[in-house]
Amino acid sequence: MIGLLAVLLMIFLGARALRPKRVTPQAVDQQPQIEVPAPAPDPSTLLPxxxxxxxxxxxxTEMAKPWSSKEFFIRNRLxxxxxxGLLVRLPTGSPSQSSGYWAFAQKAPFGDCQLEYVTxxxxxxxxxxxxxxxxxxxGNPCSRTVYDPLKLxxxxxxxxxxxAIVQGSDLRPPLGIEIKVEGKKILAVRAE
Structure with a gap:
């Protein structure tokens, strides 16, 4: 019987030793602070x-170099x-006239592919x-269609x-965006 009592006492003391101790919560100013990085900015908000x-x-001036490009957004009025959209400075035409630029919608005319300007x-x-x-x-990476910016x-x-399409199966060129040049500013007027 004494052996049984000793075993029960050992089990009781062992269970108390393994039981988690109560921890008093720290005050807010004493708790360690976790640095959470700010989310990266949405790239679409950084574009004009x-x-x-x-x-x-x-x-x-920022589009003075032939074949330079710049992304932007334009609101569809409909x-x-x-x-x-993407604005491309053509090597032909004056930089002070709209004929020196080509702007187009980056979404392929058919399907959900994003066109890419390949330099x-x-x-x-x-x-x-x-x-x-x-x-x-x-280029349209989905259909492997290639468009030439210098051809109509x-x-x-x-x-x-x-x-104009110089290779591939797409049905038409990218949707155009009308451009005007006023002084030193390049304006996107409307999308096709």
Whole structure:
């Protein structure tokens, strides 16, 4: 019986030793603080947004170099959606005139692909199988269609659009965005 009491006493004392002790909470000013990094800014908020009140998207001086480019947003007047666009400085035309630029919607005309401005001619050759490029092109990575910024395409209704298809199966060039130059400002007026 004494052995049984000794075993029970050991179990009781062992259970008390293993039981968690009560911890009194620390005051708020004594608790360790965790540094939480601020979320990264939304990249779309860093790009210019062309609106009716402020259509400016770039300056002539920042777009002076041929084949330079700049992303921007413009609001679609029909549905209110923000359209991601790209402004490209063409090597032809004066930088003080709209004919020296091409702006287009970065979403492919059909489907959900994002068009890409390809300045690396090796990428055009390797990723798109297009080796005839002598200057930057625009590509649709989903259909491997290549658009030439220097060529115009005749659409139904005798409408001319920049960015003729030089390879691929897409049905039309990228949707255009009308550009105006006023003084030193480049304005995005409206999307197609």
């Amino acid at each position: 947004h062309a609106t009716d009140a402020n259509p400016g998207i770039a300056s002539v 549905n209110g959606e923000n359209i991601s 690396d001619l090796e990428k055009l050759k390797n990723d798109y199988g297009f080796s005839a490029a002598k200057h930057p092109m625009v 395409s005749n659409l139904p209704g005798s409408v001319w659009a920049r960015g």
